[in-house]
Amino acid sequence: MAKHHIEAVVNGDAVEFLCETEETLLDVLRDTLNLTGSKEGCASGDCGACSVTLDGRLVCSCLVLGCEVGGRRIETIEGLATGEKLHPLQQKFLEHAALQCGICTPGFLVASKALLERSPNPTEHEIRFWLAGNLCRCTGYDKIVSAVQDAAATLRKG
C-alpha cells in the first residue's frame, strides 16, 4: 500500500511527511522529522515518555498513528522554550534538580505544561494524579512535584 501523505503543524511549523499506516506519531516525530526529544519507553501508553499535545490535548504519541494527525497541531518538548528563553517549567526542573537521568523529563515537562494550562494553581494531590501517567524511576517524584509547584507560582505571577 502506498504511504500516506500528511500535512500537519509541529511546534508552529508546517510539516509534511509520508508514513506507513502502522507508523505511530512517535515514530514519525523521531524517525522522519528527527525530533528525538520525545522518547519511547514502552510503546504501550504506560510510561508517558512520549507525551505531546495534539490540538492542545495531552496524548501519548506512541498511541496515535502518524496518519491520524493530518491538519492537526502538535506540540513537543522541542517547542517548549521560546528562543533562548526556557519555559518556567524547564527552569524550575533545573533549579530543583527534578531530573536525574533525564529520559522521562521531556514527557514530564509536556504533561506538566498541559496541567498548568488547565489548572494554574494545582494542589500536590492534583499534580501527582495528573502526572501518574508519567513514569520516573530515578527521582521518587519529590523534586518533580516541587518543581511543578514552583513553576506554577512563577507563571501565576506572570
Next chain:
Amino acid sequence: MAENGTNGTNGQGYVGTRTIRPDGVDKVTGRARFGADFNLPGQLIGKVLRSPHPHARIVSIDTSKAEALPGVKAVITRDDFADQSSEFIPAGEMMMNYRDVVRNVMAREKALYEGHAVAAVAATSTAIARRALKLIDVKYEVLPHVIDVVEAMKPNAPVLHDDLFTAGVEPKPDKPSNVAKRIEINLGDVEAGFKKADVIVDREFKTAPVHQGYIEPHAALATVSEDGSAELWCCTQGHFIVRAHCARLLGMDIAKIRVTASEIGGGFGGKTVVYLEPLALALSRKAKRPVKMVMSREEVFKASGPTSGATVKVKMGATKDGKFVAGFAELKYQAGAFQGSPVQPGVFCAYAPYDIENVKVIGYDVVSNRPKVAAYRAPGAPISEFAVESVVDEIAKKLGIDGIQLRMMNAAREGTKAAYGPKFGPLGLEETLNSIKKTEHWNTPLRKWQGRGVASGFWFNIGGETCASLTINEDGTVSLMAGTPDIGGLRAALTNVAADELGIPYEKVRPIIGDTGSLGFTFLTGGSRSAFSGSMAIVEAAKQIKTELCARACKLWEAKPDQVEFKDGAVRPVGALAEKVKPMSIADFAKVAGKTGGPIGGYGRINAQGAGPSLGTHLVDLEVDPETGRVTILRYTVAQDAGKALHPAYVEGQFQGGAVQGIGWALNEEYIYGDDGKLQNAGFLDYRMPVASDVPMIDAILVEVANPKHPYGVRGVGETPIVPPLGAIANAMEQATGTRFTELPMSPPKVLKALKEKAAKN
C-alpha cells in the same frame, strides 16, 4: 591540598552547593541524545529472534529463507560467535564468566529462558527485519523447565547445565545440579551465641525477582569498517566495560573499538552488562553497514537482568537487655539462567549494620529458567537485610524496646569487626538513627490501620580504576572529561570539585563524558563509585595543573619553588617577591601557554581505594485498606550518611529515588510466571512500578560523617537507599495489621488474604 576529609568543608566554594547541572538545558529541551537517538547514514535496523520456550535444546537453525528476503543484509546465530573458555573475572560487585556471557547474548546448545536470543537480523527497515525473523526456522527440542529457586535445588529438578557442579562443598559433587555455589562466612561461634540468648526469633522469608525498571530500553548503534575498526554508541553504565566485552566476544583488538556512551536513561545496575552491543557489531561486521538495535519494553523485561528472587532464613538471638548475641542466615538466590546471583554481597551485608560477636551466614547461588540476573542497586543487600531488619523489629517488640533504641544499642561503629572480614572505619549509622529519632515524623500519632516502620541498611561502596582529565583552554576556561557515564548529576558534582580545586567560576568549567579513545580504562558507573572515584581523579588532575603552573611561574619570575603558591585560582608570589610581580591567574597562563611550555592540563589516573560504607535509616508511615488490601504510603523519611555531599540536591535525589524503588519492591513489583514458564507481566501496565500518585514527598536528611580516605570525605550514596525500605515497610505493616509479612511483594491480594486468615483465626 588540605588533609583528607577536610577539603571544601569551610563553606567556601561550590562543593556542597546546589549548582545547576551543566548538562541540564539539553535534558529539559529534548536536545540530549540517549541511546536510541543516534543514527548514521545508510544504517540498517537490527532485530533479535527470541526463544518462545523457557528451556529447549536448539536442534538446528535454518536462516536461508531470511537471508534470501530482499532488504536483509545480515543474519547471525551462535555460529557467528566463537565459544569462550570458562574463566571467572571480577565485574565490579559481581563476578562474570565469558563462557556464560557468550551464551547469554546468543543461545548456543540450549535456550535457557523465554526471550533468550537465538538469532538476529539486520535489514533495510524495521518491517523487513521483523518479516525476516519469521522466516528463520529454529528446531527446538523442548525440555522440562524450572522457575522457582527451591524447586530448582531439588535433586530431581531439570538441570540447566550438564557441566555445573556445586562449588564450595566438599567433597566435590559427582552430579551436575542447579546449585552453582555455596558460600559461608563465620564470626565467633554462633551456637554458643544462641545459648546466651534470652530471646530467639527464627523466620523464613521470600522475595520476588524485580526489574531495575529504567525507562530507557537498551539501544546500540554499531559500525564496523572494512579494516575491522569499529565504532559503537550505546546507553551503558560503563563504555570501557562494553568495549572489553565486545572485543572478547568478537575477537577484536580493544584499540580497534571506540565506544561512546550516550546519555543514559537509567540503569540501576542493569546496564553494566552487554546484550545488544555485540550483536550490533557482529551484524555490522557482516553487513558492512551501520546497524541500529533498540529493545522493546517486552524484550527489556524478558531478556535483560532483573535481580534475584530469593528464599531467606534468619535466626537471631538477643539478651533481655537487647544485646544481639547471635545471627544466623541462609540465603538461596536465583541467578537466572547462568550462575552469578548477588548472593555473596547478600551474605556479606546481612548483618553488616550491627556489632554482633557470633555470625554465620550461608548462601546458595541457584540457576533456573529465568533471564540471567544483572546488578540492581546494592545487589543482593536489600533481600538479606529485609529479612534481618524484619527479625530485628520482632526482637524489639518482644523485648519492649523501641526499634531505634535497639538498633542504636547494637549499631556497628568505628572499630566493629564485620562478619565478612574488615574492621570498620568511621560509620554513620548511629547518626542516622539519631536524626530519625529527632524528626517530627517519629513523634506524630497514628490511627487505626496505620503503621510506622523503621529499618536500617548497609552497603559497602567501591572505588576502582578511574581516569579524568582537566584541560586549560586558550581563554582560561576548563574542559573536564570523565570516563564514567553520568546517570544522575555526576557532571554537576565533578564540576563543583574542579571549580573549587582550580579556584575558578563553575560556569568556566565544561564537563563531558569522554569516549573510550579519550581516556584510559575507567570502570563503570556502579557500586556508588562515580562521584567518589571521579572526584578523586579530578583532585589529582587539578594538583598536576597547580604544580605545573607554579613551575612555570618560577621560570617566568626567576623564583624558587617556595616563593610561589597556588591559591584562589592564581599562582601568587610569596614574601618579598610579592612586591616585584603580580599574581598570574589560570587565564593569564592560558594566554602565554605557547611561550611557557605548551598546553596545560592534568590527567588523573587512579585506582581509587578507601570507599567508605554508607549506612541509612528509613522511617515510613502507611495505611492499609482492609477492604482491598491496598497499602498507601503516608509519610517517608530517609536519613543517610553521605560522608560529604558534593552536590546535596543530587544526593537527596538518590535517597528519594532509592526509597521509591524500594517501595515498589516491597509492595507491588514482581515477575509473574505461568506454569508454562513464560513471563506474564512483561510490560509497565502489569509490572506495577510506583507512579507519582502512589507516593508522598520523601523527606531526606543528609548525615555527613566524613570518610577519612577521600579528600572531601565523600562516601558513595547511590545504592544504600534501596536497602532499608523493604524492612521498614514490612515492619510498618506489622504494626498496622498485627501480621508479620514475610513474603514480598505485599501486594493487595496477599494483604487481603492475610487479613482474612487473621480474622478467621480470631
